[in-house]
Amino acid sequence: MDVKITLKKKVQFKEPYLICGLPGIGHVGKVTIDYLIRELKAVLFGEVYSHFFPSYVIINKEGIVELMKNELYFWKDKTSKHDLILFTGNTQAVSPEGQFIIAEEVLNTLLTFGVKKLYSIAAYVGDQPVETPRVYGAATDTTLIEEMKGHGVLPMGNGNIGGTNGLIFGLAKTKNLRGICLLGETRGYQTPSGHTVVDVKAARAVLNVLTQMLDIQVDMAPIETQVDQTSDFITKLEEAESLMLRQMQSTSPENFSRYIS
Amino acid sequence: MSKNIWVNNIGKPKLNEPIALVGSPGLRSIGKLTIDYLVKKLQAKLIAELYSTHFPLIFHTKPSYASHPRLLGDAGVRIRESEIAFPRIQFHFSIFPDLLLANGYHANYNGQYAVAEKVLDFFEEYNVKKMIVLAGHGGAGNEICCAATNLKLIQEMKEEYGLEVEYKGSFYGFSGLVFGLAKLRNIDSICLFGRTEPNSEEAEYPDENAVSVILKYLSRILKINL
Numbered sequence: 001m002d003v004k005i006t007l008k009k010k011v012q013f014k015e016p017y018l019i020c021g022l023p024g025i026g027h028v029g030k031v032t033i034d035y036l037i038r039e040l041k042a043v044l045f046g047e048v049y050s051h052f053f054p055s056y057v058i059i060n061k062e063g064i065v066e067l068m069k070n071e072l073y074f075w076k077d078k079t080s081k082h083d084l085i086l087f088t089g090n091t092q093a094v095s096p097e098g099q100f101i102i103a104e105e106v107l108n109t110l111l112t113f114g115v116k117k118l119y120s121i122a123a124y125v126g127d128q129p130v131e132t133p134r135v136y137g138a139a140t141d142t143t144l145i146e147e148m149k150g151h152g153v154l155p156m157g158n159g160n161i162g163g164t165n166g167l168i169f170g171l172a173k174t175k176n177l178r179g180i181c182l183l184g185e186t187r188g189y190q191t192p193s194g195h196t197v198v199d200v201k202a203a204r205a206v207l208n209v210l211t212q213m214l215d216i217q218v219d220m221a222p223i224e225t226q227v228d229q230t231s232d233f234i235t236k237l238e239e240a241e242s243l244m245l246r247q248m249q250s251t252s253p254e255n256f257s258r259y260i261s
Numbered sequence: 262m263s264k265n266i267w268v269n270n271i272g273k274p275k276l277n278e279p280i281a282l283v284g285s286p287g288l289r290s291i292g293k294l295t296i297d298y299l300v301k302k303l304q305a306k307l308i309a310e311l312y313s314t315h316f317p318l319i320f321h322t323k324p325s326y327a328s329h330p331r332l333l334g335d336a337g338v339r340i341r342e343s344e345i346a347f348p349r350i351q352f353h354f355s356i357f358p359d360l361l362l363a364n365g366y367h368a369n370y371n372g373q374y375a376v377a378e379k380v381l382d383f384f385e386e387y388n389v390k391k392m393i394v395l396a397g398h399g400g401a402g403n404e405i406c407c408a409a410t411n412l413k414l415i416q417e418m419k420e421e422y423g424l425e426v427e428y429k430g431s432f433y434g435f436s437g438l439v440f441g442l443a444k445l446r447n448i449d450s451i452c453l454f455g456r457t458e459p460n461s462e463e464a465e466y467p468d469e470n471a472v473s474v475i476l477k478y479l480s481r482i483l484k485i486n487l
Binding site: 049051057059060061064066 | 328408412437
């Protein structure tokens, strides 16, 4: 079993758009998709399991064992021209080979549902603390780049989009599927033990753009509350980083030699 | 050698929907020691051995179950009393009640899922419908707690044996994956976690007390005198 995609429901889709966001830097993609799933009350219809996922399981709060997995949700609305398929999960493959294979398999399966466009959500990592995150973008064609600009998205120009969130976007182009990658600007903090610090502010910035582009109504009040709740923590991280930088800069060669003598 | 994982069958007893019991080395060796004890106490017979090119003799990760894509370990053979042995998983059986016991082994990063799947394939050949995983956890709480593949089993453990859900979080290595993948195959499974104090110097330093607590509950669940 390299990849196993289990479909729980048979769904007839109307011109669906695929929105992807797996865990990654700042969890920008995952937070964005999870928020849409929650607010739109999207319905789970598929699960993706793979030997390329990290080799452990989770015991949840009810005591039930859960494998590492990715999930597929759908959302339909009479007033919307396009159904949405939302792809996220609690992990992504570790190896490049696994990331390629999973992105390819998921995309191939979803293309059979007639997916018309793909939006992949990722992080744009800056080297400075971010007060108001900007949203950068890349696309599979110039028309989409112009469309993005109309929504205030900054064309990425040059750069890398790592992991499955980048690969699924790149592979879409090879399959003639039009696609946009939206990248929320983040500092990409990690805790000292290497855990990703969730950047809700970056996800909010992406959500503002994405919901405009998709022309859907989503209540943003809950994420505003989450931004307020997490901002203190991020501010403390920024202060700690800035203090560390000041200390490093103040260590002049004389000071340094005194320290080691 | 064309295959990465293979099973040498030593016998093929007729068993009636045996309950599978699974343990492996790891946190304070609780799972492994419990299976070792059961094999001895029940005089269980060896029926098969599973080998894999993914089984290191020497692990480069510490503890052994914390696999890493760049630390694949060293292969080799073990010599015991002049006999040559490869790292392996052994399957034993006993009857009344019919049990299949798996003494697990941690594969390297590339083989963990595939080995766990092969073990479940073996169980399915014997029509296993229920499984009990035996392991340890280093969190707070009572001397034993449980997890399961569904809520009905959790309820049953609570009502019949007073077992609670306490440990939440990650479960690494062979036993965790066998447990998780069993859920996908609809094999009703529970896990008994004996509480222990992790030993940072020697992760697998035996905790006999935790083993005896697990055995006490296992004795009630299986209705046998252990």
